Amino acid sequence: MSAATEPGRRVGAAAAASAGERLPLASAARAAALAAAGVAVAGFLAVALLRISYPFQLEWLEGESLHYLQRAIAGQTLYPEPSLDFIPFVYTPLYYHLSALVAGVAGASLPTLRLVSLLTALGSLALLFEIARRETGRVAAGVLAAGLFAATYRASGAFLDLARVDSLFLLFSLAGLILAAWGRASASAVAAGVLAAAAWQTKQLAAIVFLPVIVYELWRHRRRGLVLLAATAVAGGASLLAAAAWHGPWYRFYVIDLPASHGLRPRGLVAFWTEDVAATLPIAVVLTVLYLLCPGRGAGRARYGVVAVGLVAAAWVGRLNPGAYDNVRLPLFAALGLGGALGAARAAELLTALSDRALRQRGLVVLQLAIVVQLAALAYDPRPLLPSAADRTAGDQLVARLRALDGPVLLPTDGYLALLAGKPGHAHLMAIQDASGELSVAPSEHAGPLLVELREALRARQFAAVVLDDARLLEEEVVPHYRLAGPVFVSDQVFWPPTGHPFRPSWWYEPAAPPPRPRPGR
DSSP, X not given: OOGGGHHHHHHHHHHHHHHHHHOHXXXXXXXXXXXXXXXXXXXXXXXXXXXXXXXXXXXXXXXXXXXXXXXXXXXXXXXXXXXXSOOOOSOOSHHHHHHHHHHHHHOSSHHHHHHHHHHHHHHHXXXXXXXXXXXXXXXXXXXXXXXXXXXTTTTTTSOTTSSSXXXXXXXXXXXXXXXXXXXXXXXXXXXXXXXXXXXXXTOTTHHHHHHHHHHHHHHHOHHHHHHHHHHHHHHHHHHHHHHHHHHOTHHHIXXXXXXHTBOOOTTHXXXXXXXXXXXXXXXXXXXXXXXXXXXXXXXXXXXXXHHHHHHHHHHHHHHHSTTOOGGGGHHHHHHHHHHHHHHHHHHHHHHHTOSOHHHHHHHHHHHHHHHHHHHHHTXXXXXXXXXXXXXXXXXXXXXXXXXXXXXXXXXXXXXXXXXXXXXXXXXXXXXXXHHTTTTBSXXXXXXXXXXXXXXXHHHTTOOSEEEEETTOTTHHHHTTTEEEEEESOSOTTSSOXXXXXXXXXXXXXXXXXXXXXXXXXX
């Protein structure tokens, strides 16, 4: 940011403070808005801390991260040839490798993975706070930026603290974008390129996130833009070569070829703007537009604009994926949280410049109350997000029951429970479907072998038990060789994941006696 703008910021901040002293009602409204933002941050942190130690999954794909973690710690490739033993999802591997380092101290568990996510989520909040504070010269703007983003915790699927890649991806993305857009030295451009590569090795949407800022830097600051482009290309290429060398030939299939084969969801083209943007953060959108259109300090607006384009575009493309969930909106909400705070600060500057004292007070009160309304609209009941003591007891009992069995078990959508029970792990059903081509626009060459391997294992009754989820996925393949022994849980109220698809282990199947062999004729 330009040093020439600092005197203007100090004057604006002083004018706002002076107006606040003369206008007690406006000061009260401002305090209410800041309090609401603080509550949003505290609410997210409280929920995350209350559930971080829960040993079972909080979302239907979260448990599979434990399988990744154990393989990373053991030095095994995360991208083997597709088989029933393990099939990865289509994410790049950096989150799991960093978590493996933490697990060396904290142990291999879902709480360890969540700790990594929580710390990186707090890092993203700190970055949003700092850039808003530096751009406006006001701590209040930083508090509002962090508060608006934290308030979207539930709207983004309550993913910020999950054992998933999203929080680390967002931290790398924000840090790299800030260095690329607001940095001045060539060293910051090099660091931004390294962070862009790290973001891509966490989640592939980083390629979209950083494209606008690279183009902008090439246009406005040719030399620095070339440094940024070169650093991104070199770091990205080196990371690809290193990952491919470490993980083997199947790395490209999982992280590039397979995601590219997924179709698009046309409904997301419009629904993203009407539901994800306008319906979720309408007031923040208005304030963001005000910031971008209002004259004054154009360089800062341009930098924010190019950063926002990358974040919003990544969220939009993510929403077009047929299997997308609310977590893909995290980059969007980060952009609008920051934009809403910058826009609120700009609006306050314009209002404090009004000569009419009564009009100035009414305007400031309306502005702060609008922020309170936006934060209140995002409020959520935290209780459904917190697993209960009964959930923990039910999970412990299920793991003990699995551990007592003699032989491997199959839980198509809850395979991490087999790991907790000391049993061999196996591929998640969604990963099997993906590698088989069921989630792609074109058939996969792996469809036949994978399905044959699964059916042969069931036909041979290789599993001491099969536990299906509430939807009874795979039931047609299981029933000919296993008999239903009954429900897993007596209560219908326990062990449901607080977010994501409502799947839980529900139906227990035991090997059926093979049919009698026909007697030879006499």
